[in-house]
Amino acid sequence: MTLYQSSSAPVVDALVKRSSVVGILELACRGLDLTPTQYERARASYRAVGEHLSATADIRLSTALVYPQGSIAHETANKPVGRNEFDVDAVSRMPLMNPETPPAVAKALVGKRLRENTYYASILEEKPRCWRLNYKGEFHLDLTPSILNPGCAQGGELVPDRDLRCWKETNPKGMLALFDRRAALVPRLLLSKVEMSAAKAMIEDLPQPARFKGLLRRIVQMLKRNRDLAFIATPDIAPISVIITVLAARSYELCVMTREYDTELDVLLDVVAFMPKFIEHTADGYAIWNETTQGENFAEKWNKDARLPLAFSRWHGEVLRGLQQIASAVGIDGVTRSIGAVFGDGPSEYVRKELTSTVSRARTGGVLGISTSSGLVVGASKQIPVSKNTFYGVRD
Numbered sequence: 319m320t321l322y323q324s325s326s327a328p329v330v331d332a333l334v335k336r337s338s339v340v341g342i343l344e345l346a347c348r349g350l351d352l353t354p355t356q357y358e359r360a361r362a363s364y365r366a367v368g369e370h371l372s373a374t375a376d377i378r379l380s381t382a383l384v385y386p387q388g389s390i391a392h393e394t395a396n397k398p399v400g401r402n403e404f405d406v407d408a409v410s411r412m413p414l415m416n417p418e419t420p421p422a423v424a425k426a427l428v429g430k431r432l433r434e435n436t437y438y439a440s441i442l443e444e445k446p447r448c449w450r451l452n453y454k455g456e457f458h459l460d461l462t463p464s465i466l467n468p469g470c471a472q473g474g475e476l477v478p479d480r481d482l483r484c485w486k487e488t489n490p491k492g493m494l495a496l497f498d499r500r501a502a503l504v505p506r507l508l509l510s511k512v513e514m515s516a517a518k519a520m521i522e523d524l525p526q527p528a529r530f531k532g533l534l535r536r537i538v539q540m541l542k543r544n545r546d547l548a549f550i551a552t553p554d555i556a557p558i559s560v561i562i563t564v565l566a567a568r569s570y571e572l573c574v575m576t577r578e579y580d581t582e583l584d585v586l587l588d589v590v591a592f593m594p595k596f597i598e599h600t601a602d603g604y605a606i607w608n609e610t611t612q613g614e615n616f617a618e619k620w621n622k623d624a625r626l627p628l629a630f631s632r633w634h635g636e637v638l639r640g641l642q643q644i645a646s647a648v649g650i651d652g653v654t655r656s657i658g659a660v661f662g663d664g665p666s667e668y669v670r671k672e673l674t675s676t677v678s679r680a681r682t683g684g685v686l687g688i689s690t691s692s693g694l695v696v697g698a699s700k701q702i703p704v705s706k707n708t709f710y711g712v713r714d
Contacts, residue, residue, distance in 0.1 A: 339645060339653055340582040342669055346657050347536045349668025350396045350543055352404065360390070360406050360457050367451065367459060370435055371410060371428070379431055383411045384461075387490035389559060392497055393531055394538040399546040399662065403452075406459045409490055411475060415465045417485055421478030424463040425449075432461075446480040464488070467611065474611035492610030493564075500567045501534040503574040505585045533582055534570045537589055538563050543661050544637045555629040561606055561616050565593040583645055590638050594631075 352360075368384035388407035389395040398404045410428055429449050433439045443450040448462040464475040465485070472492050476485035531539075541562050549556035569592040570585075579585045598605040603621035608614035620626045640660035647656040650673055658666030 336581040336583045336645065339647075340586070342650075342653050342657070342673070343540070343583075343586075343644070344536065345669045345672045346661055346665040347531070347539050348672075349665035350539050350661070352395055352397060356397075356404070356456070359453075360404075360459075363451075363453060363457075364406055364408060364459060367408070367432075367438070367461065370438070371431055374431055374434075376427070376431070378412055378414050378427060379410075381412070381414055383409075383413070385409055385411070385491070387462075387494070389542075389563075391490070391494050392535070392538070392563060394535050394542065394559075394563065396539055396543050396546070397664070399543070400550050403455070404457045406457055408459060408461050409464050409475070409477075410461055411464045411466070413466055417465065417468070417476060419465065420482075421463075421485055422482040424465065425478055425482060428461060428463045446482075447478050470611045472610050487608070487611045487613040489608060489611040489614075493608065496610055497534075497563065497567050500571045501532050503534075503571060505533070505574050505582065506578045507582070508578055508580050533585060534567060534589075537570065537586055538566050540641075540661065541566060541590070541637060543665070544640065545633060547662055548633050548636065549629070552629075555623075555625045557626075557630045557633060558616070561630070564606060564608075564616060565596050566590070568596045569593045587638075587641060587645060590634075590641060594634060 364386065371382060371384060372380050374380055385391075386406070386408050388405065390406050395404060412424060412427075415424055425447075429442070429444065432442055432449055432451070438451060441452045441454070443452055445460065448460045451459040451461070453459070462477055464477045467474040467476045467485075467487060467489075470487065470489065472489060474487060474489035474492060477488050478484075479486045542559055545556055545562065566589060569589045572592060572595070573579075573585055573588045577588070579588070596606065597617065598607070604617040604627055605615050606617040608616065617627075620630075637660070640656070644653060644656040644660060647653045654666050654669050654673070657669055
């Protein structure tokens with residue numbers, strides 16, 4: 319690369335700008351997060367359901383393990399779009415049942431226990447593979463029965479198929495462990511090698527979140543939010559969350575393990591760009607495999623509905639272009655407008671309010687300035703170093 323042959327101010331300023339866009343995207347993602355009140359209500363309800371299931375004389379349920387799966391477990395849950403409820407997915411794993419137990423029996427056992435509580439009975443809805451508790455105006459909790467899979471060496475499980483005729487392979491715990499391992503990987507950033515003192519002015523650091531989620535989790539959140547907006551009128555063909563999560567995680571691992579980057583923004587763009595590399599084309603059609611067990615193909619429905627792979631391909635191209643537009647936007651106003659176009663008004667307004675507050679503090683402290691090349695708010699009278707790698711979870 320020739321970018322770092324010179325430490326001239328314009329080069330450094332351009333890198334600082336790209337790094338700052340990632341900080342602004344972090345603010346946008348915080349605008350996507352569930353509020354503490356939403357999370358705590360869901361957490362309390364989830365624990366109460368688990369305690370009710372286990373407080374029974376039926377040993378098949380009293381020995382069951384209830385645990386979260388999906389976006390709540392992966393910490394990639396977003397505020398909902400176009401509706402007032404978000405999803406909480408959970409599993410009830412019953413170790414005393416085996417594959418000879420009909421799936422319908424296992425599911426009926428969970429439903430019967432839930433109906434023994436008057437309140438749960440009033441909000442209970444039966445779904446093909448699980449039971450749903452509808453906490454109207456807040457969230458809904460989906461509870462899926464499972465059993466251990468004796469044929470999986472990685473501790474996988476079996477869940478009912480949609481028709482309750484057979485058991486299907488899955489491994490939520492294994493998938494979460496693999497996702498967490500990938501999310502813990504740290505990109506190698508060349509920006510840390512730059513002499514930042516060469517810049518004419520330095521950007522004031524954005525407010526730090528109370529808890530860092532990391533780059534991979536934020537990428538998944540951003541992709542899912544854009545998906546929700548893009549398919550608000552056609553949710554039946556929207557790419558499902560597990561496909562987005564698996565493809566992003568595999569791409570993130572590839573990028574982090576094989577490449578070096580100028581900034582986290584460049585990591586983000588590559589991760590999204592390379593996601594289709596992990597869609598396999600087999601004799602039976604499309605395959606996106608669960609790496610933690612045998613036989614679970616997340617793209618199974620793609621081979622039954624030709625609209626689904628086409629919808630994914632179209633959406634993937636559009637979201638990548640949207641992210642590239644955010645990356646090339648000039649100034650705070652330009653970036654926030656681009657964020658609004660990709661993620662909606664809510665995250666854009668959250669960013670605008672946070673940055674307005676930051677500018678006000680900088681002006682009060684006498685460190686407000688403008689960089690003509692980046693168009694961003696900077697510390698002019700006082701050098702303020704840019705925090706390293708803040709987007710993926712390393713505190714200074």
